Amino acid sequence: MLNEVLENIIWLIGAFADVVTIRIRYNENTIYKYFRKKGAQIGENCEIHIKAIPEPYLVSIGNHVLIAQGVILHTHEGGGWILTEEDPNLWVFGKIVIEDNCLIGANAQVISGVRIGRNSIVGAGSVVINDIPPNSIVMGVPARVIGSTINYRKKLLTNWNEQMPPEWPRKNRKKGIQQIKKHLLNKT
Numbered sequence: 001m002l003n004e005v006l007e008n009i010i011w012l013i014g015a016f017a018d019v020v021t022i023r024i025r026y027n028e029n030t031i032y033k034y035f036r037k038k039g040a041q042i043g044e045n046c047e048i049h050i051k052a053i054p055e056p057y058l059v060s061i062g063n064h065v066l067i068a069q070g071v072i073l074h075t076h077e078g079g080g081w082i083l084t085e086e087d088p089n090l091w092v093f094g095k096i097v098i099e100d101n102c103l104i105g106a107n108a109q110v111i112s113g114v115r116i117g118r119n120s121i122v123g124a125g126s127v128v129i130n131d132i133p134p135n136s137i138v139m140g141v142p143a144r145v146i147g148s149t150i151n152y153r154k155k156l157l158t159n160w161n162e163q164m165p166p167e168w169p170r171k172n173r174k175k176g177i178q179q180i181k182k183h184l185l186n187k188t
Contacts, residue, residue, distance in 0.1 A: 046067075048067045062102070071108050095112070096114055102116055126141065128143045
């Protein structure tokens with residue numbers, strides 16, 4: 001009994017040290033290094049605002065992917081809990097694949113066994129329980145396709161062409177944002 005308690009304490013100290021190390025050493029542009037060390041496959045030019053993936057070796061993230069704050073990647077089937085008294089060895093896991101050029105909105109949840117197709121957007125707070133086809137915009141609980149990123153791109157380009165300040169583009173991002181703000185406020 002004492003050995004089990006000591007093992008649990010040592011595990012908790014290790015887990016706490018891991019969390020502290022992650023928060024101090026990594027940010028949204030470098031956390032991929034930590035997840036890669038733990039077995040995740042992560043492409044280039046990603047921005048990841050989460051600090052934990054339960055089983056990172058079951059996660060594959062393509063190039064140019066943004067994962068916003070509060071996103072949860074469920075790599076195991078938590079509902080199996082109700083059967084553990086019957087079969088304590090029951091654990092079901094599934095891979096999560098997020099293909100290239102995707103955005104996963106704040107507080108979205110992705111359930112195990114799901115593939116999110118390239119060029120897709122998952123709306124904030126959505127729960128993804130099924131595969132998402134490429135070029136899709138999904139929202140809701142459960143997440144459903146509400147549009148196409150191909151059409152969304154056209155809309156964004158039209159809006160940008162209407163609001164683009166003169167003398168754009170700016171090389172200095174901070175000055176560019178100030179210029180956009182000034183330009184937009186003067187238009188109203």
